[in-house]
Every structure is written in structure tokens, then in C-alpha cells.
Amino acid sequence: MTMIFGVPLMVFMGQLMLGLINGAFYALLSLGLAVIFGLLKIINFAHGAMYMLGAFAALLGLQYLGLNYWAALLVVPLVVGGLGMLIERFILRRIAHLDHLYGLLLTFGLALIFEGSLTNFFGVSGSSYPTPEALQGGVNLGFMFLPIYRGWVLIAALAVCLATWFIIERTRLGAYLRAGTENPALMQAFGVNVPQLITLTYGFGVALAAFAGVLAAPLYPVSPTMGSSLLIVVFAVVVIGGMGSIIGAVITGLAMGLIEGLTKVYYPEAANTVIFVVMVVVLMLRPAGLFGKEA
Amino acid sequence: MSATRTLTPAMKLRRKAKVRRNILYLVLLAIALVAPFVAYPVFLMKLLCFALFACAFNLLLGYAGLLSFGHAAFLATGGYFTGIMLASYPGLTPELGILIGTLASVVLGTLFGALAIRRQGIYFAMVTLALSQMMFFFFIQAPFTGGEDGLHGVPRGELFGIISLDNNINMYYFVLAVFLIGFAIIRRAVHSPYGQVLRAIRENEPRAVSLGYNVDAYKLVAFVLSAGLAGLAGSTKTVVFQLASLTDAHWHMSGEVILMTLLGGVGTLFGPLVGAGVVVSLQTQLAQSPLGNWVSVILGAIFVICVLSFRSGIVGEIQKVVKKNFK
Numbered sequence: 001m002t003m004i005f006g007v008p009l010m011v012f013m014g015q016l017m018l019g020l021i022n023g024a025f026y027a028l029l030s031l032g033l034a035v036i037f038g039l040l041k042i043i044n045f046a047h048g049a050m051y052m053l054g055a056f057a058a059l060l061g062l063q064y065l066g067l068n069y070w071a072a073l074l075v076v077p078l079v080v081g082g083l084g085m086l087i088e089r090f091i092l093r094r095i096a097h098l099d100h101l102y103g104l105l106l107t108f109g110l111a112l113i114f115e116g117s118l119t120n121f122f123g124v125s126g127s128s129y130p131t132p133e134a135l136q137g138g139v140n141l142g143f144m145f146l147p148i149y150r151g152w153v154l155i156a157a158l159a160v161c162l163a164t165w166f167i168i169e170r171t172r173l174g175a176y177l178r179a180g181t182e183n184p185a186l187m188q189a190f191g192v193n194v195p196q197l198i199t200l201t202y203g204f205g206v207a208l209a210a211f212a213g214v215l216a217a218p219l220y221p222v223s224p225t226m227g228s229s230l231l232i233v234v235f236a237v238v239v240i241g242g243m244g245s246i247i248g249a250v251i252t253g254l255a256m257g258l259i260e261g262l263t264k265v266y267y268p269e270a271a272n273t274v275i276f277v278v279m280v281v282v283l284m285l286r287p288a289g290l291f292g293k294e295a
Numbered sequence: 296m297s298a299t300r301t302l303t304p305a306m307k308l309r310r311k312a313k314v315r316r317n318i319l320y321l322v323l324l325a326i327a328l329v330a331p332f333v334a335y336p337v338f339l340m341k342l343l344c345f346a347l348f349a350c351a352f353n354l355l356l357g358y359a360g361l362l363s364f365g366h367a368a369f370l371a372t373g374g375y376f377t378g379i380m381l382a383s384y385p386g387l388t389p390e391l392g393i394l395i396g397t398l399a400s401v402v403l404g405t406l407f408g409a410l411a412i413r414r415q416g417i418y419f420a421m422v423t424l425a426l427s428q429m430m431f432f433f434f435i436q437a438p439f440t441g442g443e444d445g446l447h448g449v450p451r452g453e454l455f456g457i458i459s460l461d462n463n464i465n466m467y468y469f470v471l472a473v474f475l476i477g478f479a480i481i482r483r484a485v486h487s488p489y490g491q492v493l494r495a496i497r498e499n500e501p502r503a504v505s506l507g508y509n510v511d512a513y514k515l516v517a518f519v520l521s522a523g524l525a526g527l528a529g530s531t532k533t534v535v536f537q538l539a540s541l542t543d544a545h546w547h548m549s550g551e552v553i554l555m556t557l558l559g560g561v562g563t564l565f566g567p568l569v570g571a572g573v574v575v576s577l578q579t580q581l582a583q584s585p586l587g588n589w590v591s592v593i594l595g596a597i598f599v600i601c602v603l604s605f606r607s608g609i610v611g612e613i614q615k616v617v618k619k620n621f622k
Binding site: 037042043094095100101102104105106108109111112113115116117118119127129133189215228232233235238239269272273276277279280283287 | 333362395413414416419420421422424425426428429432433436464492546553557588589590591592594595596598599601602603606
């Protein structure tokens with residue numbers, strides 16, 4: 001059997017694939033954070049909770065409404081995104097004129113509320129979501145065994161990242177968004193409804209998190225705390241990449257997933273911390289982040 | 296000379312305010328001295344430890360304007376180091392154990408501070424959170440922390456080798472002394488020229504830079520001071536409860552100390568004390584009531600309410616009322 005630095009090729013590729021999947025989630029979540037940060041200038045601490053709500057909505061939809069996976073993939077981001085828009089319209093907007101650290105604190109409070117409530121009803125142990133029938137099983141690629149669902153997650157996540165890039169960089173709405181990031185007051189003077197744009201942006205960022213949640217449901221145990229631990233890693237990813245560019249967020253997310261996967265193969269004790277270590281190194285060498293502009 | 300003895304009205308007012316403040320301090324001290332005979336000493340000690348923790352955090356947020364989301368790391372580092380030292384060297388007296396724990400936090404604070412001040416605002420918060428999560432994983436995996444179970448049965452020992460701390464009243468007065476020392480350090484720092492510069496940096500960093508201040512050095516000293524005092528709180532807490540656990544290192548703890556400070560009043564000396572009092576009492580009360588499972592939801596709701604409509608905190612609001620009516 002082929003070995004790579006003393007590790008069987010199959011094992012090596014399998015871990016790399018797992019890392020890439022994690023990286024896809026980092027990419028999706030940090031993308032949403034970056035989109036929200038661009039216009040609202042706040043870090044959405046509730047992002048992990050929204051990801052968790054996405055997974056729970058898929059699970060509960062299946063159990064109580066018979067909503068299948070494909071419908072959930074479409075409906076759940078819309079519903080959770082709608083919830084996000086309500087949060088922006090009725091809560092975040094009231095503190096928009098304050099120091100942006102208040103936004104962080106407020107969304108942290110919201111995250112505690114969502115996480116705590118669901119913990120009371122469902123406990124912390126987590127339930128599993130069945131893999132949709134069409135995506136069960138796997139294929140042997142010769143050098144590795146690829147479960148179809150994992151391949152699908154990777155493709156779907158990358159497609160959504162690409163679509164987000166397209167919307168923001170190549171459409172009129174995206175042009176408004178970028179202009180709003182630069183100078184919202186001037187935009188408003190030109191007759192663009194900036195408050196509405198902000199609401200939509202927050203809703204969109206949250207919808208991305210919820211979409212990631214639905215994708216994650218068949219992979220990881222669906223539990224109320226699934227979002228918060230992930231979010232802290234995503235924060236480190238955001239610090240590493242900087243929030244300046246979409247492509248940067250996606251590349252950093254995937255790269256960090258890969259590094260994590262490699263660490264799991266060669267030095268499993270450090271797998272939990274390797275991304276934080278990378279963050280430390282980046283802070284020492286390039287404080288603004290790999291793709292960031294000094295803010 | 297008689298000329299130096301004439302007081303301007305402004306000086307009179309200031310002198311009057313000083314007398315009033317000293318009376319307030321004396322009253323509070325008297326309450327603190329009598330408290331263990333009225334209330335449960337262990338609860339009071341818990342409160343004092345968290346109050347010191349929150350005061351240390353407030354030094355950073357309230358006076359330097361730096362929001363650290365990772366202060367749990369310093370609380371836990373102090374706690375674990377003190378716990379390990381006291382448990383493995385039975386001859387070590389508790390005050391030395393606490394000193395070692397505090398020094399460990401100072402070292403960690405220097406490292407983390409030097410990294411974190413390279414970024415500002417929201418990034419600073421994210422960096423500190425990520426660094427403290429790294430410590431959390433370190434404490435889970437390290438062979439000497441007891442992993443998920445934590446360190447149990449840390450001996451309280453005898454203070455200076457003479458006074459037994461197994462007696463709760465003795466222990467209480469020791470904790471009170473530690474708190475007062477920590478509080479005095481913070482008060483001194485805040486009212487010194489150094490504290491003035493910190494506030495100048497908080498208000499307008501570019502201006503402080505252009506005035507020639509080495510802003511990074513000022514921030515780093517504030518960070519190290521805050522981390523060290525947080526470590527002192529954690530070390531003392533370990534001696535009181537004879538236990539160091541992962542709860543102290545979890546990011547929820549970093550959130551709780553922010554809540555204590557926010558609720559009590561950011562940038563006020565007594566705010567964190569009041570905030571810690573309210574949060575610790577609330578947690579203790581709720582834990583015994585049928586609402587016990589809802590603690591995290593209730594804390595979250597208080598967070599939201601504080602940010603939306605109570606940003607000066609309890610002490611901040613009281614100060615506003617006092618200023619309006621007694622001038």
C-alpha cells in the first residue's frame with residue numbers, strides 16, 4: 001500500500017477530505033461574517049447560533065412537518081434569514097449608531113438565549129439527521145473512498161461561495177452593497193434605501209449560516225452547542241484571512257480545514273489548537289491578516 | 296501664611312466630595328468586615344473573587360477601551376497553577392501558591408497581550424477569544440490538570456504557616472485582604488498619570504500617538520496588569536473552593552465577566568463589584584429555583600437589555616442621578 005510519511009494513502013486522503021469538509025464550513029461561515037461586517041461593521045456573535053438553528057430547523061422540519069432534505073436546503077435558509085432580518089430591523093438597528101463593540105455584545109447575548117433555550121428542550125447530547133437517500137453510499141476513487149454525501153457538501157458549499165462572489169462582485173445589488181460598505185451616507189444621498197439594504201445583508205449573511213447548518217446536519221450530531229465551538233474557530237480563521245475579500249475568506253477557510261486535517265494525521269493532540277497557532281504566527285508576521293487591509 | 300489657607304469655592308467642593316467619598320469607603324469596609332457574621336462566608340468569598348476578576352477586566356475595557364473576550368484564560372491559569380503547586384508541594388503556604396499562580400497569569404498576559412494589541416477593536420476581541428480557547432484545549436489535554444474532572448482537594452493550608460485557612464472566617468478575611476489589595480492597585484492605576492494616558496488612548500488613539508505616547512506600551516501594561524489581577528482572583532478562588540476546573544477556562548466565563556462589568560457600569564470603580572454581586576447572587580438563587588436550567592437564557596436576556604437600554608450600568612445610572620441632584 002502506498003504510504004505518505006508513514007501513513008497509508010487511504011487514511012491520509014480520508015483525513016484530508018474531512019479537513020476539506022471542515023474547511024468548507026469555515027469558508028461558508030466566515031463569508032457570512034465578512035458580508036455582515038462589511039455593511040454593519042459588527043461581528044455577528046450569533047452566527048454560530050444561526051448555523052445551529054439551521055441544523056435544528058432541518059431536523060425538526062423532517063420530524064414534525066415531513067420536510068425532506070432538499071426542501072430544507074431551500075426553506076430553512078429563508079426562514080432563518082427572515083428571523084435574522086427581524087433581529088436586524090428591531091434590535092440591531094437601535095444600536096447601529098453606537099460603538100460597534102456593543103453589536104458584538106448584543107449578538108453574544110442573543111447567542112446565549114438561543115443556545116440556552118434549545119438546550120432546555122433538547123439537551124446537549126445531540127441527535128442525528130439521516131443522510132438523504134440519493135446521497136447515501138460512496139465511491140472508490142482508487143486512492144481513497146469518498147462518501148457521496150461528503151463530496152456533495154464540498155460541491156454545494158463551493159457553489160454557494162461562488163454564487164455569493166458573483167452576486168457581490170458582478171450584479172447591481174452587489175455594487176450597491178460594495179458602495180454601501182465604502183460610504184453609506186453618500187449612498188443614501190443618491191436615493192438608495194440603505195436601511196433596507198442593511199436588513200437584507202444581515203438576512204443574507206444569516207441565511208448562509210443556516211444553509212451551512214442544513215448541510216452539516218447529516219454529518220455532525222445536531223446539538224444546541226454545535227455552533228459556538230465552531231464559531232470560535234471561524235473567528236480565528238477570520239483573523240488569519242482578514243475580512244477584506246470574499247475569495248480570501250474562502251481560500252483561508254479551506255486552507256485552515258486542510259491544515260487541521262493534516263495535523264490530525266501526524267500530530268492528533270494538536271488538531272484542536274493548530275488553527276489558533278496559525279493565527280498567532282500570522283499575527284506576528286502579518287498583523288493585518290493574509291488578505292486584509294490594515295483597519 | 297494666611298493666603299494659602301483661603302480656599303476657592305472649587306477647592307471647597309472638591310474637599311467636600313473627598314470627605315463624602317472617604318465616608319463611603321469606610322461604610323463599605325465596615326459592611327465587608329461584619330458581613331461573614333450575617334451572610335454565608337463561602338458565598339461572600341465567591342462574590343469577592345468574581346468582583347476582583349470583574350474589576351481587573353474593567354481596568355482593560357473601562358479605562359483602556361479594550362474589549363477582551365478571553366479573560367477566562369487568566370482566571371483559569373492562575374487557578375490551575377496555584378492548585379497544582381499547593382497540591383504537589385504540601386509545605387507550600389497558600390500565599391506563595393497564590394503568588395505563583397498570579398505570576399503565571401502575568402507571563403501568559405504578557406504573551407497574549409503582545410499578540411492581541413497588534414489588532415484593534417473587534418479583531419482584538421476575536422484574537423483574545425481565540426487565544427483563550429487555545430488555552431481551554433491545552434487545559435483539557437495537559438496531563439497535570441485532571442482534564443474534564445479538574446483538580447480536586449487542593450489544601451487550603453496555613454497562611455504564613457501560622458493561621459489555618461480551614462476556618463471559613465479566617466479564610467474570608469484573607470480573601471477580603473486580597474480583594475482590597477487588588478482594588479487598591481486598580482484605583483491607584485486609574486487615578487495616576489498613567490491612567491489619564493490610558494483614557495486618552497481610549498478616547499482617541501491617533502491623537503495619543505501624535506502627542507508622542509508609546510500607545511502599544513501603555514496598552515500592554517494595562518493588559519498585563521489586568522491579566523495578573525484576573526489570575527490573582529483565580530488563584531484565590533482555587534484556595535477557597537479547593538478546586539480548579541474547566542468551567543473557569545470556558546468562553547462562557549469570559550462572557551460572564553463582561554456581563555458583570557456591563558451590568559454594574561463600565562469604567563466605574565464600583566460597577567464591577569456591584570455587577571459581580573448581582574450576577575453571582577442571581578446564579579446562586581436561580582440554581583436552587585425551578586428556573587435553574589434557564590440561567591444562560593436569563594443572562595443572555597440581561598445582556599441584550601443592558602446593551603439596548605442600560606449601557607451606563609447600575610453604578611453609572613446612580614452616578615448620573617447623584618450628579619444631577621447634589622451639585
